[in-house]
Amino acid sequence: MAGKYDSALSIGALEEGFVLDHIKAGNAMTIYRDLKLGKLDCTVAIIKNASSDKMGRKDIIKVACPIDYLDLDVLGYIDHNITVNVIKDNKIIEKKRLALPKRIVNVIRCKNPRCITSIEQGLDHIFYLADEKSELYRCLYCDTRYSGKK
Amino acid sequence: MSPRHLISPLDFSVEELDRLMDLASDMKSNPGKYAHVCDDKRIATLFYEPSTRTRLSFEAAMMNLGGKVLGFSSADNSSAAKGESVADTVRVVSCYADIVAMRHPKEGAALVASMKSLVPVINAGDGGHQHPTQTLTDLLTIRSLKGGFNGLTYGLCGDLKFGRTVHSLIEALSRYENVRFVLISPEELRIPSYIREELKTKGIPFEEVVRLDESTMKDLDILYMTRVQKERFFNEEDYLRMKDFYILDKEKMKVAPAKMLILHPLPRVNEIAVEVDEDPRAAYFAQAHYGVYIRMALIYTLLGIGGEG
Numbered sequence: 001m002a003g004k005y006d007s008a009l010s011i012g013a014l015e016e017g018f019v020l021d022h023i024k025a026g027n028a029m030t031i032y033r034d035l036k037l038g039k040l041d042c043t044v045a046i047i048k049n050a051s052s053d054k055m056g057r058k059d060i061i062k063v064a065c066p067i068d069y070l071d072l073d074v075l076g077y078i079d080h081n082i083t084v085n086v087i088k089d090n091k092i093i094e095k096k097r098l099a100l101p102k103r104i105v106n107v108i109r110c111k112n113p114r115c116i117t118s119i120e121q122g123l124d125h126i127f128y129l130a131d132e133k134s135e136l137y138r139c140l141y142c143d144t145r146y147s148g149k150k
Numbered sequence: 151m152s153p154r155h156l157i158s159p160l161d162f163s164v165e166e167l168d169r170l171m172d173l174a175s176d177m178k179s180n181p182g183k184y185a186h187v188c189d190d191k192r193i194a195t196l197f198y199e200p201s202t203r204t205r206l207s208f209e210a211a212m213m214n215l216g217g218k219v220l221g222f223s224s225a226d227n228s229s230a231a232k233g234e235s236v237a238d239t240v241r242v243v244s245c246y247a248d249i250v251a252m253r254h255p256k257e258g259a260a261l262v263a264s265m266k267s268l269v270p271v272i273n274a275g276d277g278g279h280q281h282p283t284q285t286l287t288d289l290l291t292i293r294s295l296k297g298g299f300n301g302l303t304y305g306l307c308g309d310l311k312f313g314r315t316v317h318s319l320i321e322a323l324s325r326y327e328n329v330r331f332v333l334i335s336p337e338e339l340r341i342p343s344y345i346r347e348e349l350k351t352k353g354i355p356f357e358e359v360v361r362l363d364e365s366t367m368k369d370l371d372i373l374y375m376t377r378v379q380k381e382r383f384f385n386e387e388d389y390l391r392m393k394d395f396y397i398l399d400k401e402k403m404k405v406a407p408a409k410m411l412i413l414h415p416l417p418r419v420n421e422i423a424v425e426v427d428e429d430p431r432a433a434y435f436a437q438a439h440y441g442v443y444i445r446m447a448l449i450y451t452l453l454g455i456g457g458e459g
Contacts, residue, residue, distance in 0.1 A: 114277045116258040120235050123262060130344075131351075141258020142279055143344060 014087045017042070017064040020075070021083040025049055028059035034078055034107065040065055073101035077137075100135060103128045108137070112144040154452055155264040155271045159285040159322040167322075171290050173456070174440070174447035181214065184446065187455050188217030194247035195221035196239065196263075197274070198230060198254040203416055203438060204274050204283070208251045211445035220247060237266045244268040249453055251283075252276075270452040278312040278379075284415050285318040286448065287441035292372060294440065295411055295433055299326040303369045307334040307362055307396055308376035308421060310341040315415040316376055320345055324354055331356035334366060336395050338388070339378070362396050364405040373398075373406070375414045375421050375434075399423040403431070413437050 023031060028046045031037075037044050042065035052058040063070070067086050075082060076098040084096040109125050110117045117123055117139070126140040137146045155161070162170065177184050193212040197205050200223070209219045222228045229239060236254065240263040243250060250267060252260050253274040260273030260280075275281040292299060304323060306316050310333055320341075323329050331349065333341050333356060340358060349356050359366050367373065378393045380386075397420055398412065414422060414434040426432050450456060 112257065114255075114257050114279075116236065116254070116256040116262050116276075119256060120237065120259075120262060122235070122237070131347075138344070139258070141261055142277075143257075145344060 013090050014062050014064055015090055016066070016088050017062065018067045018070060018087060019085040020061040020063075021058070021085060022052070022055060023059035023061065023082055024079060025055070025057035025059055027079065028061055031059075031061065031075070031078055031082075034074060035071060037061070037063060040069060067096075072096065072098060073104060074107050076101050077104045077107060100129055100132060103140070104137065108146055110139040110142060110144055110146075112139065112142050115139060115142040115144060117141055153267065153270040155260075155267075155273075156282050156448060156452065157261050157264055157271070157273045158280050159282040159318045160325075161282070164325050167286070167289065170286065170444070170447050170451060171293055173450065174290055174443040175294065177214075177446050177450075178440075178443045184215055184450070186216040187450060188212060188215035188453070191215075191217040191249070191449075191453060192247040193217060193219055193221075193449065194243045194250045195219060195223075195274075196228070196243060196250060196252045196254075197221065197223045198225040198228065198252075198259075199275075200224060201253055201275070203441070204253065204281075205251075207438070207441045208272075208274065208283075208445055208449075210442050211449055214442065214446055215449060217248075217449075221251075236262050239263075240267045240271065249449060272448065272452065275314060278314050278317075280318050281314040281415075282318055283441070283445055283448065284315045285322045286444045287437060288315070288319050288374070288413060288415070289322060290440045290444045291413060291433060291437040292411075295436070296371065299323060299329065301328040302371040303330045303332065305332040305334055305367065305370040305373045306376070307373060307398075309339045309378045309392070310335040310376070311339040312379055313376040316374070317342070317345055319374065320349070324349065324352055329354060330369075332366060332370060333358045334360070334362050334396070336360060336392060339392060339395075362398070362402065367402075367406045367410060370407060370410045373410055373412050375412060375418070377414075377417065377419050377421060394420050396421050397423060398426055400425045400429075403429055406431070 028048055045062040047060040049057050050060055080098040080100055085092045086094040104127050105124050117125055127137040127146055128140055130136045130138040195205050195208050212219050236259050244267045249270045251272045251274045252263050255277050257277040257279035260276045264271040273282055310316050380389050410431055411433045412431055
């Protein structure tokens, strides 16, 4: 029944900001949280379950603030297939390609109880890309693979 | 300029390792030449968990070079007991010493220390993760007694899961040509998956076996025995079940190849019977001796005394 309402929903045009498109349906809120978009003092629109020729269903996030506020490394880690459209004067002026970041800082935590991060205060949780093909990340300190779900 | 550290055995290139081992060999042959090169230097040995061999060999190494030693030998005797972080401790200690050797039960502790220290940090063992100076010791022993590393078959036996010496040694030996590994362990103490993956990625042949018998040993040039470490188990029952899984005795040595050297990082418990000590293939006490010379060479190099650092 959801399709019945698709055409009725419209979100205002974005004069300046960025649009995260082709988010896997259901992941928008996770991305909102991980990118800390709730802390931005600007308009954020979340569109869930939009129709997509390519994906069937997708989520979209529109943010009315400069692209500099977006941590592309974190976004690349979460899902490097997301399209980032940079908007100015209501037009797409750039499409940014995401890549798996070489290292990610304070996004995920090491679960190895023997790791120094389990006791040392004030330490950044750093993971490095150990294998690009399998998208495998390991803890910089103890080399434990990150087994959590991306 | 930020100081150079040794955190992983791969921090030195093969060429740098060669130079380090040449230097260690020269120090062994000509100790008098190096007896005062560190007269005005101090090493801080920060040992948060017990160690006999590693700590004393670092201290002996510095003394052989004419330097002085300060430090602590357990976490209870340090500010760690008051809750001080590794980062804070090393920041302070690097004001008192020219170089730091650190052992800590947590994996990655030495890396954290190196990020904050003003002086070179040597990882003297970080939990079950890395033990690079043991690796340097092993490499110097193998090179001195076998003439090199290429084309040899290395058997590693015992606790391959938590045994940090084994992890470091495999990584270091993987950089040489035509090496092969036979990994001998109980099912519960198999090599961690990341090392298995690395060997596969590099195309280095290896096999995993459970039994230490004639067929396992027949092609080995080196048999590296390890202790099942009580301190790595959360559950004592598991430790008791595993601790006497392998015992290398005179009977087993009868069927071992004549050229096969036995190494062990020490301390041993039951895994090598005392009767094997007299076998000319037993090289583990010579190995401990080489450990002092490679640590001397390492201290000398990281302090930049020979113009490197």
